[in-house]
Amino acid sequence: RTVIFTVEEINRDTKLLHGVSLGYRLYNGCGSENLIRAAVEAVNGEDSKGCSGQVQAVLGHSSSGVSEDINLILSSLSIPQVRRKDWEMTDNKKRYPTFFRTVPSDRFQVIGLVQLMKHFDWRWVGIIYSPGLYSEEGTSEFVKEAEKEGVCVEYRLPYSKIYENYFNTIVQTLRESSSKVVLLFLSLSYTKSFLSEIENYNITGKQWVGSESWITQADLASVERKNILQGAIGFALPQASIPGLGEFLLSLKPSDEPQSAIIKAIWETFFDCSFSPSNTSTMCTGTEDLRTVSSDYTDVAYFRAENNVYKAVYLVAYALHALLQCQNGSNPTTGKPCVTKDDVQPKLVSSDSPECLFCLPEFWPNEKKDQCLPKPTEYLSYKEIMGALLTGFGCVGVFLSLLTSIIFLTHKDTPIVRANNSELSFLLLFSLKLCFLCSLTFIGRPSEWSCMLRHTAFGITFVLCISCVLGKTIVVLMAFRATLPGQLSVLTFTLIQVVICILWLTINPPFPKMNMMYYKDKIILECALGSAVGFWAVLGYIGLLALLCFILAFLARKLPDSFNEAKLITFSMLIFCAVWIAFIPAYVSSPGKFTVAVEIFAILASSFGLLVCIFVPKCYIIIFRPDQNSKKHLMGKIPPRTL
Numbered sequence: 001r002t003v004i005f006t007v008e009e010i011n012r013d014t015k016l017l018h019g020v021s022l023g024y025r026l027y028n029g030c031g032s033e034n035l036i037r038a039a040v041e042a043v044n045g046e047d048s049k050g051c052s053g054q055v056q057a058v059l060g061h062s063s064s065g066v067s068e069d070i071n072l073i074l075s076s077l078s079i080p081q082v083r084r085k086d087w088e089m090t091d092n093k094k095r096y097p098t099f100f101r102t103v104p105s106d107r108f109q110v111i112g113l114v115q116l117m118k119h120f121d122w123r124w125v126g127i128i129y130s131p132g133l134y135s136e137e138g139t140s141e142f143v144k145e146a147e148k149e150g151v152c153v154e155y156r157l158p159y160s161k162i163y164e165n166y167f168n169t170i171v172q173t174l175r176e177s178s179s180k181v182v183l184l185f186l187s188l189s190y191t192k193s194f195l196s197e198i199e200n201y202n203i204t205g206k207q208w209v210g211s212e213s214w215i216t217q218a219d220l221a222s223v224e225r226k227n228i229l230q231g232a233i234g235f236a237l238p239q240a241s242i243p244g245l246g247e248f249l250l251s252l253k254p255s256d257e258p259q260s261a262i263i264k265a266i267w268e269t270f271f272d273c274s275f276s277p278s279n280t281s282t283m284c285t286g287t288e289d290l291r292t293v294s295s296d297y298t299d300v301a302y303f304r305a306e307n308n309v310y311k312a313v314y315l316v317a318y319a320l321h322a323l324l325q326c327q328n329g330s331n332p333t334t335g336k337p338c339v340t341k342d343d344v345q346p347k348l349v350s351s352d353s354p355e356c357l358f359c360l361p362e363f364w365p366n367e368k369k370d371q372c373l374p375k376p377t378e379y380l381s382y383k384e385i386m387g388a389l390l391t392g393f394g395c396v397g398v399f400l401s402l403l404t405s406i407i408f409l410t411h412k413d414t415p416i417v418r419a420n421n422s423e424l425s426f427l428l429l430f431s432l433k434l435c436f437l438c439s440l441t442f443i444g445r446p447s448e449w450s451c452m453l454r455h456t457a458f459g460i461t462f463v464l465c466i467s468c469v470l471g472k473t474i475v476v477l478m479a480f481r482a483t484l485p486g487q488l489s490v491l492t493f494t495l496i497q498v499v500i501c502i503l504w505l506t507i508n509p510p511f512p513k514m515n516m517m518y519y520k521d522k523i524i525l526e527c528a529l530g531s532a533v534g535f536w537a538v539l540g541y542i543g544l545l546a547l548l549c550f551i552l553a554f555l556a557r558k559l560p561d562s563f564n565e566a567k568l569i570t571f572s573m574l575i576f577c578a579v580w581i582a583f584i585p586a587y588v589s590s591p592g593k594f595t596v597a598v599e600i601f602a603i604l605a606s607s608f609g610l611l612v613c614i615f616v617p618k619c620y621i622i623i624f625r626p627d628q629n630s631k632k633h634l635m636g637k638i639p640p641r642t643l
Contacts, residue, residue: 002306003059005248006313016321020341022313025055036070056349057082057316059309079346080319082312100351102311103237109212110138112235114145116209117181125181125209127156128170130190138185138211154179159186161193174203181207188214199224210234216304219296240307246300254286270295319351320344333371361516362523375516379525380443380593380600387443390600397436397607404615405429411622416629419565421475427490428468429615434461435607439600451510451527456501458603459538463497464490465610466542466576469569470549476556476566497541504534515592524592543580549573572613579606 007022027037058074058081074081082100117125127142129135143153155173160166174182186194191214204227214220215234254275257263264275264284270293273284290298303310325331326338339348359365359372366373381387408417408425417425438461441454467490474489508531515524529535550573556566583602590598621628 001249001252002245002303002309003313005245006310009244010313010317016317017324020320020324022317022320036073040073054346055079056320056344056346057351059312059316080316080349080351082315082351100315102308102315106134106138107141109235110141110145113142113183113209113211114149114151116233116235117146117151118149122181122207123151124154124179125151125183126154126173126177126179127183127185128159128194129156130159130186130194132187134187134213135185135190135211142183142185159190159194161190167194167197171198171201171203174206180205181209183209183211184214185211186214188217191217191220195220195225195228199228203228208232212236217296218299237304237308239302239304240310242303242307242310245303245306245310249300250290250298252290254284266297315351316349319349323348335372362514364521375521375523377514377523377525378519378592379445380596381445382443386593386597390597390604391440391443393604394436394439394600397439397604397611398433401429401433401436401611404611404619405433407619407622408615411629414622414629416618416621421472424468424471424475424490425615428465428472428610431461431465431468432607432611435465435603439603439607442596442600442603446512446525446527448512451512452505454527455510455529455535455538456505459501459542460494460497462542462603462606463545464494465607466545466549467493469573469610469614470545470552472565473549473552473556473569476569477552493545497538500534500537500541504531504538507531508534510535518591526592526595539580543577546573546576546580550577568614568617572610575609575613576606579609 003024003026007024010016011021056079058070058079060070060081070081080100082102117123125146127139129139139156143156146153154177157170157173158166159170184191184194191210199222206228208229208231210232212235215232216236221229221232252263254260254263254267267284267286267288268274268281270290271284271288272281273288274281275284275286277283322333323331323339323344324341325333329338330336331338362375363372364375365371380390382391405426408422408429411417412422434457438454438457441450441457444450470493471489510527510530513526513528515526518524550570553566553569553573579602583598586598587595587602
């Protein structure tokens with residue numbers, strides 16, 4: 001009746017399934033044969049009365065054992081089954097890919113029962129269970145969880161309606177056992193049978209704990225069973241109010257379903273009458289009022305299991321609603337071409353079917369796994385802390401280079417500036433400014449132009465910088481006798497790097513790339529090298545010049561230089577080479593935006609190394625030791641043959 005009510009409510013809703021009406025077939029849920037037959041008819045698309053039409057979903061039985069058999073039939077054909085209760089076995093998505101439910105797994109009930117006993121310090125308990133997957137699996141899981149929490153099980157006994165010796169064993173155990181708490185893990189039908197038998201025995205002093213299948217059944221607590229069930233405790237499905245359902249249930253008349261034998265049987269039981277002539281019963285008129293009857297069916301104040309049935313029907317309706325959506329020729333949920341009501345198939349309704357929608361590489365499924373959302377992108381930004389810090393250090397480097405240039409410019413006629421080729425010193429300071437500035441091109445969202453600019457600017461400015469240092473080293477080796485070789489070396493070495501960069505940009509330049517291989521849930525925006533040969537040629541050429549400069553400066557370290565130029569160059573090149581040697585493994589192993597951060601750090605560290613080692617000692621003498629910045633001091637330290 002709840003299914004009928006819900007289907008009619010959905011069909012009256014013009015927004016949910018516009019232009020589509022739901023139908024239903026109801027089968028007798030008593031006995032596994034009827035249920036298996038119903039599943040087969042659902043598969044075949046025609047029932048025993050010859051009614052055709054493909055079933056899009058099955059609302060399953062409450063018995064886990066029966067539903068397992070049905071699942072094996074339906075899952076193989078991608079027909080979804082929705083159930084209002086189940087056991088953990090149906091969590092196996094590989095075996096039951098089209099199974100869904102409107103309540104949590106019964107495993108959570110078991111955990112709750114164990115915690116309940118722990119709360120009341122009931123550490124010594126017994127269990128009575130019935131045959132079937134629900135009780136057997138529940139009992140087994142309870143024993144496992146109880147052991148973890150220090151709750152011990154004295155006994156666990158099966159109850160059967162057929163074998164009397166099972167019941168006799170239970171009675172004897174209840175009388176002789178020392179445990180006062182008994183977990184009655186039975187289905188509703190078995191509980192009714194068990195209580196009808198146990199009430200004839202004087203079993204007292206037991207605290208009964210019930211499973212949700214029977215704990216809310218008020219009709220079980222008869223006067224005869226008061227000494228048994230008084231104080232019984234357990235967990236129940238939550239209550240819910242469903243507007244209109246109570247009135248619908250109470251308005252039932254046999255004339256609504258004249259072919260239903262079940263309704264006639266219920267009617268005869270409720271009103272103690274008969275639809276067929278009988279000497280022992282009055283005739284049923286069919287107009288009797290259900291409101292005058294007190295039973296589980298007529299108790300419509302709140303709903304428990306009915307609410308899960310109600311949600312199960314709506315689950316199918318919402319799945320159909322999502323399936324029939326169409327925007328610009330495609331379904332906004334699946335991304336596939338639109339489906340009309342004539343094209344609906346059970347595998348398309350599956351509320352997570354075996355035929356999954358695979359999101360495009362740049363998309364990621366949402367938490368419900370029913371929609372593809374764009375993956376978040378990651379790159380080194382000016383707004384994040386690491387990007388802001390690197391930007392700050394780069395700006396500080398530019399400022400210090402500019403300040404050094406001003407100091408040298410204002411003292412350009414002093415010996416310390418004129419010594420060792422002042423033109424190369426100013427050119428080196430200019431190239432250091434460019435080195436600090438080029439580090440900023442690595443920060444921000446990669447674009448086609450920024451990718452080409454960052455690597456070529458880095459390569460050319462660093463070669464210009466190293467060439468200036470190399471030129472100064474050559475000047476030291478020639479003992480200040482000429483400036484032309486140093487200037488020629490800067491021009492020559494820089495032009496070679498320019499040619500390498502032009503070839504790189506012409507043949508296979510760097511380009512922006514979305515890296516979706518490193519992380520599954522986000523996209524790394526980075527600059528692909530284009531030609532790896534070009535990148536390593538640029539880097540290798542810089543390394544070659546740095547190594548050559550280091551060797552020459554090392555050879556010239558003992559030459560008579562009053563301002564220790566060769567020693568300072570040697571130390572600066574040592575720092576430079578150490579930074580870039582350490583850069584290679586760090587660059588290769590760093591993920592995502594940290595790769596860019598490592599490259600920027602190497603640029604800044606090596607640039608600061610050159611600035612500090614070569615120019616800070618000279619600035620110190622210019623500002624704080626002007627007595628050493630004189631021709632007299634220079635003449636006193638340098639032998640005449642070198643002047």
